[in-house]
Amino acid sequence: MNSEFLAGLNPAQREAVTTPHSALVLAGAGSGKTRVLTTRIAWLIREGLASPAGILGVTFTNKAAREMQTRLTAMLPVNPKQMWIGTFHGLANRLLRLHHRDVGLPATFQILDSQDQLAAIKRLLKTLQLSDETYPPRQVMSFINGSKEKGLRADRFAPADHFEVKLTEIWREYDRQCRREGVVDFAELLLASYELLSGNTALRQHYQSRFRHILVDEFQDTNRLQYAWLKCFAGDDNTVFAVGDDDQSIYAFRGAEVGNMRDFLSDYAAGEPIRLEQNYRSTSRILAAANAVIANNRGRLGKTLWTDAGEGEQIRVYRGWSDGEEAEFIAEEARALKREGVSLADVAVLYRSNAQSRALEHALFQAGLSYRVYGGLRFFERQEIKHALAYLRLLANPADDNALLRIINLPARGIGARTVDGIQMAARDSGDSLWQAACQVGGRAAASVGRFVLLIEELRTAADTLGFAELVSHVIDASGLTAMYQADKDGSERLENLSELVNAAVSFVPDDPAQAMVEFLAHASLESGDHEAAAGEEAITLMTVHAAKGLEFDSVFLTGLEEGLFPHEQSFADPDGLEEERRLLYVAITRARRRLTLSYAQTRMLHGQTRYPLPSRFLDELPPELLHPINIEPVVRKPVETAAPWAPTGRKTRTPVRTAAPEWVGGFRVGQTVTHPKFGLGVITDAEAGGGESRVEVNFQDAGRKWLDLRYAKLSAV
DNA sequence: GACCGACTTCTTTTT
DNA sequence: GAAGTCGGTC
Numbered sequence: 001m002n003s004e005f006l007a008g009l010n011p012a013q014r015e016a017v018t019t020p021h022s023a024l025v026l027a028g029a030g031s032g033k034t035r036v037l038t039t040r041i042a043w044l045i046r047e048g049l050a051s052p053a054g055i056l057g058v059t060f061t062n063k064a065a066r067e068m069q070t071r072l073t074a075m076l077p078v079n080p081k082q083m084w085i086g087t088f089h090g091l092a093n094r095l096l097r098l099h100h101r102d103v104g105l106p107a108t109f110q111i112l113d114s115q116d117q118l119a120a121i122k123r124l125l126k127t128l129q130l131s132d133e134t135y136p137p138r139q140v141m142s143f144i145n146g147s148k149e150k151g152l153r154a155d156r157f158a159p160a161d162h163f164e165v166k167l168t169e170i171w172r173e174y175d176r177q178c179r180r181e182g183v184v185d186f187a188e189l190l191l192a193s194y195e196l197l198s199g200n201t202a203l204r205q206h207y208q209s210r211f212r213h214i215l216v217d218e219f220q221d222t223n224r225l226q227y228a229w230l231k232c233f234a235g236d237d238n239t240v241f242a243v244g245d246d247d248q249s250i251y252a253f254r255g256a257e258v259g260n261m262r263d264f265l266s267d268y269a270a271g272e273p274i275r276l277e278q279n280y281r282s283t284s285r286i287l288a289a290a291n292a293v294i295a296n297n298r299g300r301l302g303k304t305l306w307t308d309a310g311e312g313e314q315i316r317v318y319r320g321w322s323d324g325e326e327a328e329f330i331a332e333e334a335r336a337l338k339r340e341g342v343s344l345a346d347v348a349v350l351y352r353s354n355a356q357s358r359a360l361e362h363a364l365f366q367a368g369l370s371y372r373v374y375g376g377l378r379f380f381e382r383q384e385i386k387h388a389l390a391y392l393r394l395l396a397n398p399a400d401d402n403a404l405l406r407i408i409n410l411p412a413r414g415i416g417a418r419t420v421d422g423i424q425m426a427a428r429d430s431g432d433s434l435w436q437a438a439c440q441v442g443g444r445a446a447a448s449v450g451r452f453v454l455l456i457e458e459l460r461t462a463a464d465t466l467g468f469a470e471l472v473s474h475v476i477d478a479s480g481l482t483a484m485y486q487a488d489k490d491g492s493e494r495l496e497n498l499s500e501l502v503n504a505a506v507s508f509v510p511d512d513p514a515q516a517m518v519e520f521l522a523h524a525s526l527e528s529g530d531h532e533a534a535a536g537e538e539a540i541t542l543m544t545v546h547a548a549k550g551l552e553f554d555s556v557f558l559t560g561l562e563e564g565l566f567p568h569e570q571s572f573a574d575p576d577g578l579e580e581e582r583r584l585l586y587v588a589i590t591r592a593r594r595r596l597t598l599s600y601a602q603t604r605m606l607h608g609q610t611r612y613p614l615p616s617r618f619l620d621e622l623p624p625e626l627l628h629p630i631n632i633e634p635v636v637r638k639p640v641e642t643a644a645p646w647a648p649t650g651r652k653t654r655t656p657v658r659t660a661a662p663e664w665v666g667g668f669r670v671g672q673t674v675t676h677p678k679f680g681l682g683v684i685t686d687a688e689a690g691g692g693e694s695r696v697e698v699n700f701q702d703a704g705r706k707w708l709d710l711r712y713a714k715l716s717a718v
Numbered sequence: 719g720a721c722c723g724a725c726t727t728c729t730t731t732t733t
Numbered sequence: 734g735a736a737g738t739c740g741g742t743c
Contacts, residue, residue: 060733089733114732186733221733253731353730355734375731416719526733546731568730584731607729608734 005043005075009036012276017043022240022268024219024261028305029290029590030281030552033243037215038068040241041083042075044213052078056211056233057085060218062527064550065090068217084211088226089186090526092193096184097522102200103192105184108397108518111525112178112185115381117141120183120402124174127428135170144171148187149223149255151194181399181433190225197232208235219244219264223255227263240268246301247294250546250584252576261301279305279590281552283312285626286596290589293621297579305590314628317619318599323356323560326601327363330557333597334540335367337555344370346554348541350588352566355606356559357542364540374543380528384485384494385501389524391475394456395463396517398435401427405434411484414448423449455479468516472505545588556592561600562613585618602673602683612683612699674698674715676708 006014013032016025017040027033041057044050059065065087069080084091093111100107112120121137121144143164147157154172159165178184184192197204214233216222219242222230234240242264249258264270279287287305294300320326334347349360354375364371379385387410393403408423409415422445427437435456441449459478463471476482476498485491485498508523510516541553560566566585571577589596598619604611672684682698696708696715708715 062733087733250731251733254733355729358734412720414719418719528733544731570730580731605734 003043003046005039005046009039010278012274012278013039016040016241016243016274016276019241019274020239022234022238022270023242024264024268024270024273025241025243025276026273026301026303027243027245027276028279028303029245029248029587030279031276031305032280033217033245033276034064034067034071036276037217037241037243038071038075041068041072041213041215045076045078050213052082054210054212055083055085056091056214057083058091058214058216058230059085059087060221061550062087062090064217087526088222088229089189092189092229093522093526095193095196096189099196099203102203103196104179105192106182106397107515108182110183110393110397110400110518111189111522112183112402113381113525113528114141114186115386116183116402116525117145117185119406120177120185121170121174123401123405124170124177127424128170128173130170135166140167140170140174143167144174145185145187146255147171148191149225151191151225151228153191177401181401182397183400183402187225190229194225194229194232198228204232205235207233208238211238213239213241215241215243217243220246220249220258220261221251221256222260224257224260227257227260231267234268240264245303247297247303247583248549248587250549250580250587252580273301275303277303277305279307280309281593282307282590283309283594285312285314286589286592286594289315289596289622289626290586292623292626293582293589293618294586296621297582312594315622315626316595316597316628316630318597318630319615320599320601321603323359323601323604324363326559326599327359328366329599330360330559330597331363331367331369333557334364334369338369342554344538344540347557348543348548348551348553348555348591349557349559350543350545350548350591351559352545352568352584354544356565359605360542360559364542369540370538371540371542372537374541374547378528379497379500380524382494382497384481384497385524387481388472388476388479388498388501389521391456391459391479392472392517393521394435395460395475396521399433401434404438407479408434408438408449408452411480413452413480415445415452419445419449463517468508468510468513468520469502469505471517473502476502545584548591549587552591552593554593555595555597556588557597557599558588559599560604561598561616561619562604563616564611564613565604565606566616567618582618582621614681614683614699672717674717676713676715 006017009017009032013036016023016036025033025036027036037057041050041055044055045052057065057068059068065085068085069083072078072083072085073080084094086094096103096105096109097107100109118137118141121140122132125132125135125137125140144167147154154168154175157164157168157171159168175188178188197207211233214230216230221244230240242261244261246258246261249256252258261273265273282290284307287307291304318326318329320329330349334344337347338344349371351357351360357373357375361371361373380389387407390403390406393400394407397403405420408420419441423434423437423441426432426440427434430437438449439453455478459471459475462474462478466474481498482495485494488494505520508516508520510519512519541551545558563569567578567581571581600613600615600619602612604613673681674684675681676698684696684698698708698715
């Protein structure tokens with residue numbers, strides 16, 4: 001039992017790697033979680049306790065799955081294809097492809113991503129003649145997905161009220177529509193494969209005896225359905241090795257159940273969790289901050305990170321006047337780091353929501369620093385890519401109405417809304433697919449629709465003779481997409497993306513060449529594209545805290561620590577929401593290896609208007625001795641003659657539009673922090689100059705918003 | 719039927 | 734601010 005792989009592991013890691021039972025591993029941030037996971041697989045195989053084909057490795061993201069595979073192939077001479085390592089959705093897809101008949105799906109079933117699903121729901125509401133005001137498509141979608149993720153079906157759902165009765169009807173119709181069209185959404189992928197296994201004892205036993213060892217990453221992010229799905233694989237002789245960190249559970253909003261971790265301990269008689277608490281990433285000050293913050297949460301499984309690395313520097317806190325100034329500060333700091341010889345690849349700027357990236361990008365751009373933003377539109381989500389894929393989908397599956405609607409008049413070919421309505425009506429009456437109905441269109445629109453039908457038929461013939469990659473290229477040209485974007489003066493980037501799509505098709509290696517198209521389309525839905533940096537890229541990383549989970553950087557700037565933003569205002573309503581925000585902060589802090597800078601602004605543009613947020617309550621949860629305020633002395637800015645006072649540097653190209661409030665009223669100004677003998681600390685959010693009776697609105701930390709008459713109120717600047 | 723501009727709404731996180 | 738919807742005009 002003394003394998004080369006165990007060298008260099010600490011006792012807890014070693015225990016985790018070699019445990020003979022099912023176990024829950026509580027792996028703190030930076031505690032070597034991925035290493036433990038991959039080492040365990042390598043160790044099991046090397047010790048002869050498992051064969052590569054007997055491993056089921058489940059992750060949450062494609063990136064994590066890939067990393068596990070590459071690390072493994074570096075440790076062992078195995079073919080990673082033998083092992084089933086993938087995301088929940090990827091593995092569910094694999095199962096359903098293998099057993100599509102048992103669940104009544106066509107071999108060519110396609111996967112709807114969230115965009116597609118929303119479109120499908122909108123279309124359904126239309127055919128059901130339901131108003132999307134009474135039934136907001138997004139709400140319908142989250143109802144359907146949420147229910148499926150609890151393992152429910154429309155006919156087994158107990159609606160709580162009238163509205164849910166109606167939603168359940170829509171849900172039922174939606175599932176029918178998907179079946180008819182041979183498409184499957186993300187939640188359905190899991191649910192259908194779960195039902196496949198739970199309803200078929202022989203099949204379940206087959207997989208149970210194949211996958212003796214089941215390993216799950218990021219276990220705290222599993223939802224109820226995923227938990228049940230995993231359980232199908234866990235017979236009496238299987239071991240389940242679940243790695244997670246309840247303190248890093250940040251996806252409750254989409255159904256993740258941290259409770260699964262407690263359930264796991266009893267369901268798998270796993271005893272006490274194995275705790276990995278030694279952190280190999282950060283300085284002790286950073287860990288002390290993280291520990292202090294998370295200690296405010298209740299109901300934790302409990303865990304305290306420690307390190308034998310040094311204390312490191314203090315955590316710096318910066319207060320900016322505006323989001324723009326905050327961004328400029330970060331840009332300056334980053335430039336200084338660069339001067340010191342720090343690689344920009346080791347610097348990250350994190351934020352709570354994507355909207356914050358704008359100001360940061362602007363400042364970094366002005367400073368001439370290269371950066372890369374993660375998030376936003378990914379490759380396979382771009383409209384031109386979606387258009388091209390829709391042609392392919394329609395070729396693969398004529399019943400795919402979503403695909404047909406997307407492209408029937410794109411590029412414009414004289415098929416207007418009225419004609420499309422007619423086709424939809426005809427299809428509904430006859431129960432046909434839109435494609436079938438389109439083939440039978442007569443009357444005025446016959447010519448234009450006929451041309452479309454001919455085009456698709458021509459492409460279908462081409463599909464029989466061309467290789468897959470040539471087909472993709474041919475479809476993009478013959479459909480007219482190329483011509484359309486060539487005619488568009490802003491279309492060059494889209495054309496580049498389309499040729500990138502051809503490249504992707506060329507380098508795509510299908511498991512079964514005959515199924516190249518179907519596999520490629522599934523790949524496009526499941527892995528909507530890369531957010532990963534090109535290795536060694538000399539650029540600052542900008543991303544949301546969510547996206548940063550699992551990553552680490554020497555220097556981290558955590559921005560926007562303001563009430564309403566972080567914690568986000570949507571979380572104020574319930575305590576659980578606030579705890580999730582706190583976990584999010586915990587994740588953010590633990591990304592930093594050596595240097596952490598927190599920042600907040602006193603004014604922020606949000607949703608097109610200026611806000612005056614208070615500093616985040618989380619700042620008060622950090623032990624003051626760990627912090628080093630950079631500039632937290634009263635920010636008294638004299639009004640600048642030429643520039644608006646909220647444009648601090650005076651070299652802004654555009655002046656913000658807020659003009660409602662006068663700039664200075666009786667010595668006070670909007671955005672200023674003030675104290676009141678009775679109401680305490682607050683920020684001026686509005687002001688009215690009325691000759692001798694000036695008033696200001698103050699947002700008090702504890703007392704809320706109040707209008708105060710400056711003749712009487714004893715306000716003083718902070 | 720196509721196009722353009724005005725209007726509204728919604729803005730947390732995403733496999 | 735941006736995207737999506739709606740309505741009016743050609």
